[in-house]
Each structure stands twice: as structure tokens, then as C-alpha cells.
Amino acid sequence: MVANELTAAIAAHAQPKLFPDSTPYSSLSSEYIHLIALQFKNTAREIEIAALQKDIIPERYTRNMKMLSVQDQIRLLSASATIVGLGGLGGYVTEILARAGVGHLNLIDGDVFEESNLNRQLMSTADTIGTSKADVAAKRVSLINPSIAVHSKCVNLDAHNAPKIIESPDVVVDCLDNIRTRFILERAAKKKNVPLVSAAVAGVSGHITTIFPQDEGLKLVFGDRITADGRGAEAALGNLPSIVNLTAAYESSEVIKILLNRGMLLRNKLQVIDLMDNTFEIFDLK
Amino acid sequence: MSEHIQIKLFANLNRLMPTSPNAFPISPPVTVAQVLLQLKVPLNQAKLIFVNSQRAELSTTLKDGDRLGVFPPVGGG
Numbered sequence: 001m002v003a004n005e006l007t008a009a010i011a012a013h014a015q016p017k018l019f020p021d022s023t024p025y026s027s028l029s030s031e032y033i034h035l036i037a038l039q040f041k042n043t044a045r046e047i048e049i050a051a052l053q054k055d056i057i058p059e060r061y062t063r064n065m066k067m068l069s070v071q072d073q074i075r076l077l078s079a080s081a082t083i084v085g086l087g088g089l090g091g092y093v094t095e096i097l098a099r100a101g102v103g104h105l106n107l108i109d110g111d112v113f114e115e116s117n118l119n120r121q122l123m124s125t126a127d128t129i130g131t132s133k134a135d136v137a138a139k140r141v142s143l144i145n146p147s148i149a150v151h152s153k154c155v156n157l158d159a160h161n162a163p164k165i166i167e168s169p170d171v172v173v174d175c176l177d178n179i180r181t182r183f184i185l186e187r188a189a190k191k192k193n194v195p196l197v198s199a200a201v202a203g204v205s206g207h208i209t210t211i212f213p214q215d216e217g218l219k220l221v222f223g224d225r226i227t228a229d230g231r232g233a234e235a236a237l238g239n240l241p242s243i244v245n246l247t248a249a250y251e252s253s254e255v256i257k258i259l260l261n262r263g264m265l266l267r268n269k270l271q272v273i274d275l276m277d278n279t280f281e282i283f284d285l286k
Numbered sequence: 287m288s289e290h291i292q293i294k295l296f297a298n299l300n301r302l303m304p305t306s307p308n309a310f311p312i313s314p315p316v317t318v319a320q321v322l323l324q325l326k327v328p329l330n331q332a333k334l335i336f337v338n339s340q341r342a343e344l345s346t347t348l349k350d351g352d353r354l355g356v357f358p359p360v361g362g363g
Contacts, residue, residue, distance in 0.1 A: 085363045087363055088362070088363055089363045090363065174363075175363045176361075176363050177361065177362055177363040178361050179359060179361040182361070199363075200360045200361050200362055200363065201360065201362045201363065202297040202298070202358075202360040202361075202362045203297050203298065203300075205296045205297040205300075205357070205360060206360070207357070207360065220341065221334065222333065222359060222361075223333060230361070231361055232297075232358065232359035232360040232361035232362065233297035233298040233299075233358045233359065233360050233362075234297075234360065234361060234362025236298045237297060237298050239362050270334070272296065272355070272357070274294075274296055274300075276300070277294075279294060279296075281339060281355070282339070283334075283336045283339050283340070283341065283355065284339060284340045284341060285341050286341065
């Protein structure tokens with residue numbers, strides 16, 4: 001009964017609209033999504049999913065809908081991702097996944113923003129210096145897309161807390177800034193049987209790979225974890241914002257493909273990028 | 287008949303690139319390690335080595351036309 005009333009309320013507030021290519025669709029605005037959510041004591045995300053199930057498109061996702069099916073968008077809204085490290089890579093990954101409509105985001109970083117982050121870290125502004133990266137990222141997600149359930153943890157990942165704080169999401173995203181902690185995260189993700197997308201940057205170079213629980217993973221990239229150093233070439237080179245943004249976009253794309261079970265993934269492969277001479281190449285790790 | 291390889295050094299190894307990276311002369315038999323030493327690349331910095339887009343080792347032997355790519359450890363986020 002309530003479900004019928006909910007469907008009726010959604011249908012009553014839907015508006016006929018046209019895509020840029022003039023094909024028609026039925027649209028539901030964010031304003032009505034929140035009103036209906038309040039009225040029926042549901043979350044906005046549940047209202048969005050209920051609308052999509054009736055082929056009514058929440059207006060904020062309309063530009064996704066020529067690339068994603070209604071079922072794909074429901075899948076993203078029902079999915080969860082844990083993003084570890086909310087600096088350069090993690091800020092952009094959080095932004096992209098929130099805009100795409102990934103329904104649950106678990107954001108982990110124990111650091112606060114510093115002035116030296118301003119050249120490349122999306123969430124750092126003059127106003128957020130000294131503020132928790134996790135808190136700023138969570139606030140940004142709620143401003144972009146209040147339908148998303150966001151949990152922020154102002155804590156640095158270590159071997160002791162890793163299994164607990166990454167929870168049991170559909171995918172984990174490695175946006176960390178040192179090699180040693182990446183291995184800790186990989187071990188925790190494998191233990192939870194969750195795929196991991198991992199990327200690293202230095203200067204104008206970056207690389208991205210996707211690791212499923214049964215894959216060999218980071219040791220193919222960094223060697224044995226015992227001999228892997230903490231910091232890499234980024235300590236000498238810093239990072240330009242362009243490579244950070246681009247590499248994060250690549251990571252986000254892998255996450256979305258994993259969640260949708262679609263497209264080609266970088267399993268046992270390394271996408272390498274160098275923006276100075278426009279090198280884009282996929283290397284075989286095995 | 288001289289033989290040549292292509293060389294691409296990533297990140298902070300880039301400054302050690304030879305002047306003609308697309309036609310670097312080699313005299314076979316030669317290994318990745320020998321080429322890197324010639325370029326003054328510290329071998330402990332050659333973390334990830336690729337020959338013709340396949341993962342390779344310092345001991346991998348190079349031949350005419352091979353494409354060598356080398357990454358130092360990169361961990362920034």
C-alpha cells in the first residue's frame with residue numbers, strides 16, 4: 001500500500017523532458033526527491049532508486065543515462081566504495097564517484113589539509129587548511145549529492161585497524177601516498193574478498209592497476225612488500241595537478257566498470273602515463 | 287649493421303634519458319642492466335622494467351628494435 005502511494009507520489013511529480021538529442025524522458029527533480037523522502041520517511045537514495053525502477057530519471061543523472069541503463073544507475077546507487085587517502089587522487093575519486101551516483105562512500109584519511117596541498121588536491125581551499133580531509137570530503141559529497149550515504153573516518157590506515165575501517169564495500173580505492181601502506185590496504189581488501197583499484201603518481205607520471213582478490217597484485221608493481229620503500233619518486237618530484245586529476249579519473253573509471261561488471265579492466269596490467277611526452281601505454285604485469 | 291632500441295625512462299629517471307631515445311645503439315649481446323648502467327640509472331631505482339610492454343628483469347637480453355621502459359618506485363597519491 002505504502003509502496004503504491006510512494007510510486008504514485010513519484011509519478012505525480014515527474015515532468016516530461018527531452019534529452020539533448022530530443023528523445024523524451026520522464027524527469028524527477030532533486031527538490032521533489034527530498035520532499036517525497038521526507039513524506040515517506042525514506043532516504044533520498046531510496047526515492048531515486050524507486051523512481052528509476054519506474055523509468056523516471058532523477059534529473060541529476062540524466063547525462064549519465066545515454067551511457068548507463070536505468071539498471072546500471074540503480075546498481076551504482078546500491079553500491080559502496082571505500083576510498084583510502086583523500087589527498088590528490090582521493091579527492092578527485094570522491095568527487096567523480098559522488099557525481100556518478102555511487103550510493104555509499106566510506107572516506108578514510110587521518111590528515112588535515114596543508115597549504116602545500118593547494119596545487120593539486122581538489123578539496124583543499126584557503127578555508128580548509130588545518131581541517132580534517134575526511135570531514136571536508138564528506139561535506140563536499142553532501143553538497144554535490146545529498147542522496148549519497150557518506151561515512152568519514154579521520155584516521156590513518158594501519159595493519160591493526162585496516163580490516164575494520166575499510167568495512168565490506170563492493171570496491172576499495174587505493175589513493176594512498178606511500179608504498180608501504182598500500183600493501184597493508186591490499187592485504188585487508190584481499191581478506192575481505194573485495195577488488196582494489198590502485199594508482200600512484202610522481203611528477204607528471206602515473207600508473208593504475210586493478211587487483212581482484214585472487215590476483216598477485218601490488219608485488220608485481222612494487223616488488224616484494226618487505227623490500228618496498230615507503231616513498232617513491234614523488235618525494236623528489238612533487239606532483240603537477242594534471243597527472244593527479246587524470247590518474248584519479250582513470251581510477252574512478254575502473255571503479256565504475258567493476259561496479260557495473262562492464263568493459264575491460266586493468267587486471268594484471270598497468271596503465272602507465274607520462275604527460276611530458278604524452279605516453280599512454282598498457283603494460284602486461286604477467 | 288648497427289642495432290638500436292627505444293628507451294623510455296619515467297618520473298625522476300627521465301633526466302637520464304639518452305639524447306636519441308628512439309634509436310639508442312646497442313651492441314648485442316646486452317642486458318637491460320648493462321644499458322641502464324651506461325645511462326647511469328641506479329639499478330635499485332629500476333623498479334619496474336618493461337620490454338615490448340611485457341614485464342622484464344634487469345637480466346633480460348635486448349635485441350634490435352626492442353622497446354625498453356623503466357619506472358622508479360612511484361607512490362604518490
